[in-house]
Amino acid sequence: MRKVNKNLNSKKKVTVIGGGIIGLATACRLVQDSFDVTLIDENKSNKRASIATAGIIGGSSVIPWANDHLWKKIPSMLLSENGPLKVSYPLPADFLSFIYKSHKSGSNLEINKSSKGLAALGLKGWTEWQSLIKPFVKLKKFFTQNGCLLYYGDKDEYLNEIKNNNLRRRHGMNIKNLTTKELLLKIPKTTDKNPLATLILKAGHLTDPSKFQDSLINELKKNGVKKISASARSFEMKDNKISNIITTKGKIKCDYAIICSGTGGKDLAKKLGSEISMIPAWGTSIIFKEPKIKINQPILIEKKGFAIVPNGNDLRVAGLVQVGGKANIRNLKFENILLNQMKKIFGRFKYKGISYATGARPLTPDSLPVIGPSPNYKNVFFNFGHGHWGMTHAPVCANIVSNLIGNRKNKINIKAYDASRFH
Numbered sequence: 001m002r003k004v005n006k007n008l009n010s011k012k013k014v015t016v017i018g019g020g021i022i023g024l025a026t027a028c029r030l031v032q033d034s035f036d037v038t039l040i041d042e043n044k045s046n047k048r049a050s051i052a053t054a055g056i057i058g059g060s061s062v063i064p065w066a067n068d069h070l071w072k073k074i075p076s077m078l079l080s081e082n083g084p085l086k087v088s089y090p091l092p093a094d095f096l097s098f099i100y101k102s103h104k105s106g107s108n109l110e111i112n113k114s115s116k117g118l119a120a121l122g123l124k125g126w127t128e129w130q131s132l133i134k135p136f137v138k139l140k141k142f143f144t145q146n147g148c149l150l151y152y153g154d155k156d157e158y159l160n161e162i163k164n165n166n167l168r169r170r171h172g173m174n175i176k177n178l179t180t181k182e183l184l185l186k187i188p189k190t191t192d193k194n195p196l197a198t199l200i201l202k203a204g205h206l207t208d209p210s211k212f213q214d215s216l217i218n219e220l221k222k223n224g225v226k227k228i229s230a231s232a233r234s235f236e237m238k239d240n241k242i243s244n245i246i247t248t249k250g251k252i253k254c255d256y257a258i259i260c261s262g263t264g265g266k267d268l269a270k271k272l273g274s275e276i277s278m279i280p281a282w283g284t285s286i287i288f289k290e291p292k293i294k295i296n297q298p299i300l301i302e303k304k305g306f307a308i309v310p311n312g313n314d315l316r317v318a319g320l321v322q323v324g325g326k327a328n329i330r331n332l333k334f335e336n337i338l339l340n341q342m343k344k345i346f347g348r349f350k351y352k353g354i355s356y357a358t359g360a361r362p363l364t365p366d367s368l369p370v371i372g373p374s375p376n377y378k379n380v381f382f383n384f385g386h387g388h389w390g391m392t393h394a395p396v397c398a399n400i401v402s403n404l405i406g407n408r409k410n411k412i413n414i415k416a417y418d419a420s421r422f423h
Contacts, residue, residue: 018041023260026383053388054388058203101366101422124396142207160303255379369387
């Protein structure tokens with residue numbers, strides 16, 4: 001049971017910087033906890049990380065992206081025409097430092113730490129979303145819980161994933177192994193002769209992440225959240241606190257500020273004296289309009305780096321990673337890879353149209369987000385760097401931050417997400 005002092009909270013003015021899924025969930029929890037909430041957002045939906053998300057909640061949320069197996073695979077990934085990883089220029093300014101820290105985070109000891117930190121956030125994602133949207137009946141239609149399939153094209157792919165599946169089980173994920181026959185009862189016929197799968201039973205997904213976020217913004221406005229269409233640039237400080245947020249629309253006074261601005265969180269944190277190791281990793285999604293194949297639950301093909309998810313009457317395919325390059329540039333190469341991969345699995349199928357999107361995922365070297373108080377300013381909190389797990393982490397981290405501002409104890413130990421760990 002959440003104990004909230006509503007009379008006390010209503011006097012606290014909290015400004016959330018960033019209107020992506022993390023910022024929206026945070027604003028939602030704060031307003032439900034009776035804080036006076038202002039949301040600063042550029043109002044450019046094409047800059048949201050989640051515009052190119054698969055929208056899976058709890059599908060594979062305990063396996064760090066940086067692990068000891070990854071580095072051996074990188075050369076083949078980069079050389080493969082349809083590989084899931086590409087590097088483009090210009091590279092991020094601190095790219096070499098980031099790679100060094102990522103390699104250190106890939107040791108077995110560090111992987112276990114990261115997995116534990118991811119599990120603490122990821123395994124609660126579905127239930128916390130249901131709690132968060134409970135007052136908003138119109139939002140429930142976007143959520144479906146049919147589990148998530150981890151798909152393997154053959155027995156070798158299945159065997160190579162046993163270690164990760166054992167790690168998932170150790171952290172509490174409920175997983176069932178499926179035979180080829182059982183799998184083909186759940187998905188359309190594939191071109192793979194003997195595909196296998198494991199089913200993550202309690203995973204869910206958003207049927208349309210973009211429409212959901214637009215609907216959530218409308219609900220927040222109805223419930224008193226003040227939305228300012230601007231971009232945060234800097235801060236005015238006094239006595240180890242910030243007094244004003246400097247934006248493209250002028251100064252905004254607040255009692256507390258929460259930085260939820262995804263890849264932009266790094267620069268804002270730096271203005272507050274915190275050096276965060278993080279780079280943007282660009283992902284791509286395509287949506288098939290009314291395809292002639294039917295899928296009822298998400299399919300995650302981790303080896304090839306993408307997911308297939310039901311999107312109402314459409315089908316959303318999202319994933320792949322590009323490091324470096326110019327921001328928000330349509331990635332034709334990735335679009336072709338996703339199209340080719342879909343044809344390889346399901347053959348040629350008809351659809352009425354197709355649309356594309358590109359989004360930046362804020363990637364940290366140890367796969368963990370930055371959550372908690374600023375080390376230098378008493379009234380600033382961080383909540384960014386969630387990589388490709390933003391949809392899963394959002395409601396859990398919203399609770400954490402609201403509890404911190406409301407002086408309530410968190411059930412999750414947040415030390416692993418501390419901003420000072422990069423020093």
